[in-house]
Amino acid sequence: MDFAYTPAETEFRMTLRHWLADALPKGWGETVFEPEDEDERAMFRLQWERKLHSGGWSGINWPKEYGGRGATLIERAIFAEEMARAQAPEGLNIIGHNLAGTTILRHGTEAQKKRFLPKIISSDEVWCQGFSEPNAGSDLASVRTRAERRGDHFIVNGQKIWTSFAQYSQWCFALVRTDPDAPKHRGLSFLLIDMSSPGISIRPLRQISGESEFNETFFDDVIVPAENIVGEVNDGWRIAMTTLAYERGPEDALGRQIRFKQELDKLLDTLSTQRRGNGRAIDEPSTRQALAKSIIEVEVMRLNSLRTFSKYLNGEERGPDASLIKLYWSHAAQRMYETALDALGPTAPLAGNDRDSARAGLFQLSWLQSKAFTIYSGSSEIQRNIIGERMLGLPR
Missing domain, CATH: 1.10.540.10 (Acyl-CoA dehydrogenase/oxidase, N-terminal domain)
Known part of the structure; x- marks a missing residue:
């Protein structure tokens, strides 16, 4: 490089x-x-x-x-x-910019590009992602939300879950089953759904961090014009793979790496001023070892992303490298926040306005949020399968 x-x-x-x-x-x-x-x-x-x-x-x-x-x-x-x-x-509108927009650019018709892209890039319309379902998360091809073709429109029925920002969104791109008799990967289609359509209801989900970024989304006889399909009927799996390649790619990881490094620097500064026995918290040998590991891993995140960028610059298509990047950073970040709470010792549970809290609970909130890292955008188990099969050539 x-x-x-x-x-x-x-x-x-x-x-x-x-x-x-x-x-x-x-x-x-x-x-x-x-x-x-x-x-x-x-x-x-x-x-x-x-x-x-x-x-x-x-x-x-x-x-x-x-x-x-x-x-x-x-x-x-x-x-x-x-x-x-x-x-x-x-x-x-990160889902609109990074996922919906890039997918429409790659696979949408010219009419779809003219209709949707200007309002995505201006954030006049916010988008959410309708992929995961209660029984189809990591095994995405098992989605059961149905879309039945009736003349010039589809009728959609089913449920999606973990729909980030659905409560603020005007549009949703969804993976739906259009042929229940076809093999599960081959009976899916990619639809663009107006969230103001009758029959859509949203229920926010309260997360462990106290936030409600995620939602349940229900579709009850929702009418979607046939012109809102991206690609061909039953070709949705191929379209969705484009979406996921951008969701897990190096662009996202580079920004994350710097934000993780910023929090790591704040942790180092905090532990340098906290007293532990007769010395500073940062002087404990086990703490220093764990912090050194996190410093190295955060830097490796950056290098992994740049290596993948180099491949793209050399003409390679987006592929399983994205899974390697996502798998690595999600676990490295979890370990970093585990180190943070371990190093904070007895003050770790304190947050908010408590005078003894570290950074008003910054590290506690990040620790809670990090629990989802190895689940969303494809669980670690799925990422390992992709790496094993597509990069290492292991049998299924």
Whole structure:
């Protein structure tokens, strides 16, 4: 890999860095933070995405004809790094930008591109993902939500679960079963569903962290125009694999790596000031060993992502490398947050306004959130199967 940047790439980085410094609220990350209320935070993130769009920083890697900047893969990587480095808010419409938009760009008709892409890139329409079901999560091909063709439309019935941001979304892309008699991978189709359609109901799920990012979504005789199918009928599995390749890819991991490193640096600073017996918490040998391991693993996350970017630059298609990246970072991050709580010792359970809490409970919240890392975007068991079969050539 060549770690050097061209003058044009360096200029791109500095232009973005200066724009972020001007666009983010004064005191951001020090005296100014996201709203604590979940609904207010969601709207704050949505307004931030629209601000990115107004500044020309939305969907930068999309073709210019669809509102993007036609950015290169290297520029896309720089964008992910700089957004994370500035601790910019995460997007509410991340599923629209990273998954729905890229899938429509790759497989949608020209009419679908003209209808949906402008409102995705501007975040005028927020999207959610209708893949997982109560009995079809890791085994995604087992989805049972039915879509029956009736003339110029489909009738959809069934249930989806873990539908992130469904309560704020105007559209959902869903994997549905259109041929119950076909082998499970071959009887699926990829539909774009208007969330305001009669027959759709949403139930937020309260998570262990106290948030309700996830939802249950129910479809009861929901009418979906036939023109809203992406690809051909019963070709949905192939379309969905494109979606998942972007969901698990290096763009996401690069940004995550920097955010994890920022929290790791905060942990190191916290443990340097906390007393433990006659010394500092960070001076305990077992703690130092665990922290060193996390420092190494977070750096390996970055290198794994850059290695995969290099393959793409050399013309390779997106493939099982994405599973390797996702499997690695999810476990490395869980270990890092386990180390954080172990190192905090008796103060680990303290959060909020407690005077003895570390960083107002930052590490506790991250520890709770990390429990989902090895489940969402494909469980670790599924990622290992993909790596074993498609990268190592092991038998099924």
